[in-house]
Amino acid sequence: MGSISVGKSTVCEALELVLGPERMFRRPVIDEYDFYAAHYQDGDKGPIEIRIDVVLTGLAPDALRRFRSHLRRWSVEKNDFVEGPAEGNQPGGEGEWCLPVAFIGRFNAAEDDFEGGTFFTHPTPVADDLTDEYSGLGSGLKSFTREDKRMVGFLYLRTNRTGNRALSFQRGSLLDTVVRLESESHGQLWEKALQELAEVVLIGDDSPFLKVQTEVRSRVERFLSLTDDPSAVDVRVSDLTREHLREVLRLFLAPLPGAHGVPFNRLSTGSLNLLVFALLTYIAELRGDESVIFAMEEPEIALPPHAQRRLVDFVVQRMGQVIITSHSPYIIEKFDPEHIVVFSRDNTGVLKSNTVALPADFKIKRFRDNRRQFAEAVLARAVLVVEGATEAAVLHAISDFLDADPSIPDYLHLDLAGITIFDAGGDTVVPLYGPVFAAMGKPVFGIHDTPTKPFEASLQQKAKQFTRYQVIPYKGIEALLVEETPIHIQRAFAASARLRDDYPGGDPLPPVANDGDVRDYVLNLLTKRKGTAGGYAALLLAECSRLEHLPQSLVTFLIDVNTDLPNSEIPAVPPTNDAS
Known part of the structure; x- marks a missing residue:
């Protein structure tokens, strides 16, 4: 928590750089202004690295099995790793198993562009003089992949939510994520949709388009040979490709008061916020609530106090871990002091935090x-x-x-x-x-x-x-x-x-x-x-x-x-x- 422009959004975006499954697919992944004071090269024109370290605790059993070779022990009392015999996969020992991961980014002068990647930070690789692997980004660390991040289950509800992308079916959107997760248990949803659309007949015997179809065909055949198939000139609902289907599909809703469905982008700002939130909870349930890290940025926007309280109660009770930034006292008052962190920024721009x-x-x-x-x-x-x-x-x-x-x-x-x-x-x-x-x-x-x-x-x-x-x-x-x-x-x-x-x-x-x-x-x-x-x-x-x-x-x-x-x-x- 904290006043405006102190860095709350920066922290959420940093977490997304490390944990967001789709974040590495944006180009560029970072830019000049992600660096402190926009300085991305040192005095010798060498690259200055951005490094964001995250330690994940409370891992689900499936995650513990998947990441077993990258786990370390973590001491809550010391707020640090446990060194010594408890390292590696040895049984027993102090603390709980945790997963340390990091984002590393820098300017690549040869490409005249920025590069970034996410990595497991344990175990630390031993440099080998026989290969150039350790001189590249990450210095030989193993990549923390998109599939690995899906196992972690990080969901980020941003503050500027128009829904134009989040509620579309484009790759990486919320609806696309829902479709992908449902496809894992119910088969290929996009394939089924394309087959069903291909069978839709728009120009039947009683269609007002029939005359248009007939006249177009007669004129086209003067210059271009067509097959004898009656559908040689036809009208379809789309290009019948997955990519075009992603572009044209729209979610319709009919909120009260009212009786007619409208495209999602015609809803009010508050309704859009709740719709995005509802889809995120759907994704969380498909992944398993207890393994989800849910980050919400200013969920109070365009919502009345009772809706703010209801929203916070839901995520706190249902999600494995919740990170909320807010300017609303109705939200902050729902948390005990040990769960509140206050952000501030000094006159030089250095971000600071204090616990309550x-x-x-x-x-x-x-x-x-x-x-x-x-x-x-x-x-x-x-x-x-x-x-x-x-x-x-x-x-x-x-x-x-x-x-x-x-x-x-x-x-x-x-x-x-x-x-x-x-x-x-x-x-x-x-x-x-x-x-x-x-x-x-x-x-x-x-x-x-x-x-x-x-x-x-x-x-x-x-x-x-x-x-x-x-x-x-x-x-x-x-x-x-x-x-x-x-x-x-x-x-x-x-x-x-x-x-x-x-x-x-x-x-x-x-x-x-x-x-x-x-x-x-x-x-x-x-x-x-x-x-x-x-x-x-x-x-x-x-x-x-x-x-x-x-x-x-x-x-x-x-x-x-x-x-x-x-x-x-x-x-x-x-x-x-x-x-x-």
């Missing part, structure tokens, strides 16, 4: 109770942790004002800067999230009011993990608002609030009320109508027409956050064993 590893003293219930917020935080560039819904509403309202004020041209709105606001649910809870989001590699900011008693040392230590952390000198955000907004703004707010349907009741503010009475009255209103839904704090700020009307301590805080973000450094996260 909760601190040992962070209760998993706290994560599960805030799944949606965590999902949004995973997608954000940075996180601003606040103590409650009122603070979230106030900071959003001030950010709106700063974004629209021409006197602050360098300010970026929280949304534009990629900062999500996380409601911690209390001032003592805010510090707990500093180490959590810092460990994800994100700048994390925190703000809350003055607690009723000083924090314990453990919370103070966690608070140090924030990029910027501020404690407002009031017992509540409402007290800050009535102290830092002008009295005339508060009077206007009190008058407008009295006319609202959700007014909490009580006597209206007297016209002759002094400043102290106004503050007490507004504080009472804000306290009774806290939060985001129906909250009055944002309504108070809506009365402000100038920058100086806003609470200046919060304005300064947001401007400082905006300044910190481009150059923020994530502080190191020290180990901690205290309970929270």
Whole structure:
């Protein structure tokens, strides 16, 4: 997971280069921009190689038998191969059997083109001076073939899905794969289709084309000798070759609402996405669900939230392994933290990843109770942790004002800067999230009011993990608002609030009320109508027409956050064993 343009699609495409059965048939298999900074030659004009290594675990019994001479032991605890006696095919030993494979690509100067191939990386070949095999691509490694990849069962659902190729019958398409797999158990489907089409009679005795056929034949025979067969001039549904049949066959569907079938390419974007997904599940079932590696890129496109959740539930329950990239919190919230990886990219373009590893003293219930917020935080560039819904509403309202004020041209709105606001649910809870989001590699900011008693040392230590952390000198955000907004703004707010349907009741503010009475009255209103839904704090700020009307301590805080973000450094996260 991660924000846009950080490399999620790159990872999926790299996996397809290694594992995709049809990927090596594209020409060119790679190009200049698959290389870092488009540099595919070194200073001496020698080729720079792309190498993508993949380790496959959880192999099905058939795959274990097929690849037995290329297997190694893998230790989950060490996240590395097991060296020593457990190598090769010796029984027993530490770890599970895995299959290491790789894609290797480079520029071939002699051909003035790029070349690439996939290989088993174990065992490593021993160079032989008597042959040139080890100087070629792969340096003598055995090829990881198309049939080998089919045994692995990698399926890739791309993000840009028009269906024009995926749902056609062209070679390598989803429907072509379905036909091929069904042919393995039901005979030659293309041969049967051609025989049946050859028997179709389009020009019968009652056909309106009969006169056209007769007239064409009589005129052709003036210049060209034809056989006596009545079908010497005929009309067929195609060229009756496999290749032409692949071109003209179309899948028709009749989705509700509606009663008539239409070609697949006339369906809506969401329907096309689900149709492609349905075919991928068909292929997975034909291959055996448990042996399939299913990669989906942004499955949420054009799908409502309920369909996103249903789709994810299906693949997670049915497929052997699922890899999903997404910008949807409805999808991310379906996964526990140990199954989420956050991608980011630094200013030099280097791709980085961080797991969502909760601190040992962070209760998993706290994560599960805030799944949606965590999902949004995973997608954000940075996180601003606040103590409650009122603070979230106030900071959003001030950010709106700063974004629209021409006197602050360098300010970026929280949304534009990629900062999500996380409601911690209390001032003592805010510090707990500093180490959590810092460990994800994100700048994390925190703000809350003055607690009723000083924090314990453990919370103070966690608070140090924030990029910027501020404690407002009031017992509540409402007290800050009535102290830092002008009295005339508060009077206007009190008058407008009295006319609202959700007014909490009580006597209206007297016209002759002094400043102290106004503050007490507004504080009472804000306290009774806290939060985001129906909250009055944002309504108070809506009365402000100038920058100086806003609470200046919060304005300064947001401007400082905006300044910190481009150059923020994530502080190191020290180990901690205290309970929270």
